[in-house]
Amino acid sequence: MSELTKELMELVWGTKSSPGLSDTIFCRWTQGFVFSESEGSALEQFEGGPCAVIAPVQAFLLKKLLFSSEKSSWRDCPEEERKELLCHTLCDILESACCDNSGAFCLVSWLRGKTTEEQTAGISGSPAESSCQVEHSAALAVEELGFERFHALIQKRSFRSLPELKDAVLDQYSMWGNKFGVLLFLYSVLLTKGIENIKNEIEDSNEPLIDPVYGHGSQSLINLLLTGHAVSNVWDGDRECSGMKLLGIHEQAAVGFLTLMEALRYCKVGSYLKSPKFPIWIVGSETHLTVFFAKDMALVAPEAPSEQARRVFQTYDPEVACTGNKICTPGCPQDSLLSHNIRAHAIHIGVTPGTPGSPEQEGTTPQDHSFQDLEF
Numbered sequence: 001m002s003e004l005t006k007e008l009m010e011l012v013w014g015t016k017s018s019p020g021l022s023d024t025i026f027c028r029w030t031q032g033f034v035f036s037e038s039e040g041s042a043l044e045q046f047e048g049g050p051c052a053v054i055a056p057v058q059a060f061l062l063k064k065l066l067f068s069s070e071k072s073s074w075r076d077c078p079e080e081e082r083k084e085l086l087c088h089t090l091c092d093i094l095e096s097a098c099c100d101n102s103g104a105f106c107l108v109s110w111l112r113g114k115t116t117e118e119q120t121a122g123i124s125g126s127p128a129e130s131s132c133q134v135e136h137s138a139a140l141a142v143e144e145l146g147f148e149r150f151h152a153l154i155q156k157r158s159f160r161s162l163p164e165l166k167d168a169v170l171d172q173y174s175m176w177g178n179k180f181g182v183l184l185f186l187y188s189v190l191l192t193k194g195i196e197n198i199k200n201e202i203e204d205s206n207e208p209l210i211d212p213v214y215g216h217g218s219q220s221l222i223n224l225l226l227t228g229h230a231v232s233n234v235w236d237g238d239r240e241c242s243g244m245k246l247l248g249i250h251e252q253a254a255v256g257f258l259t260l261m262e263a264l265r266y267c268k269v270g271s272y273l274k275s276p277k278f279p280i281w282i283v284g285s286e287t288h289l290t291v292f293f294a295k296d297m298a299l300v301a302p303e304a305p306s307e308q309a310r311r312v313f314q315t316y317d318p319e320v321a322c323t324g325n326k327i328c329t330p331g332c333p334q335d336s337l338l339s340h341n342i343r344a345h346a347i348h349i350g351v352t353p354g355t356p357g358s359p360e361q362e363g364t365t366p367q368d369h370s371f372q373d374l375e376f
Contacts (some may be wrong), residue, residue: 052217
């Protein structure tokens with residue numbers, strides 16, 4: 001097994017889980033992208049866990065179906081159209097995960113009929129020309145593999161252009177629907193993004209993307225599929241806490257994210273995810289992810305001036321973002337305000353000498369306190 005394979009396994013599954021536990025969680029993730037018989041455009045989930053991948057794919061699939069086609073009904077989706085929709089959706093997510101302009105895309109395939117020596121090579125840089133060696137037999141869907149053996153039989157293929165990637169994804173359509181389709185696509189996204197790039201974005205690089213106890217996907221994994229960035233937080237922009245930089249979302253997402261955890265006051269989702277470009281949201285509960293969607297574009301709108309103002313002032317005074325107040329302490333330059341059409345009025349507050357807590361009683365020099373009242 002190659003070093004790249006081991007790094008990928010540690011990133012996804014962690015290093016401390018026992019082999020038996022890994023096999024248990026791994027089996028719950030071994031499914032493909034399977035369409036429902038009753039809802040033509042709906043993807044099915046069979047076990048707990050893989051919704052962290054299936055839900056984002058479902059959301060982007062609906063975005064393409066509802067807003068990039070002329071179909072009148074999203075329920076009527078024949079087989080050939082489902083094939084095209086799924087493959088284009090997978091390519092869109094892979095494209096968003098590519099973090100440079102070089103177009104270095106990766107697809108991970110499962111190889112059959114290899115010798116022991118070839119199996120040990122793992123996913124170490126196989127060329128795209130090796131695609132002829134990949135068999136997409138329907139027997140793969142019923143064949144049982146363990147955790148270790150599966151990872152010894154996967155191979156990476158690299159593509160330098162988006163058209164080549166789209167052709168390969170379409171050519172491998174049967175693979176995405178087989179028993180390992182979800183995992184193979186997840187690994188393709190991770191290698192396209194780059195393991196080091198992901199570790200640099202995750203808040204705790206020692207925390208695996210799939211929980212080793214419960215098998216659910218982390219917020220970093222969900223954010224990676226939604227935005228192309230594996231950050232661990234859902235607020236707008238970056239924040240600093242005790243000298244540590246905490247990464248957040250930096251632009252309006254195409255598909256949104258909401259969570260029950262915000263109603264319970266465990267977190268706060270920023271406007272970039274709450275107000276996406278399209279009226280489609282992934283909604284997280286304690287145990288599951290669900291996709292909500294609508295066709296009415298009036299449900300989403302460009303960012304309001306008040307949200308722009310908060311983001312500007314948060315750079316200079318994080319309390320503005322936390323409290324929602326329109327009062328900011330000094331330090332925010334006027335040019336930053338004017339660039340967002342925000343006017344600030346200086347407010348000077350003085351302390352009356354001799355009053356309790358005044359500078360004279362405290363032994364300090366009296367001085368005015370200046371603030372800025374925001375108008376937008």
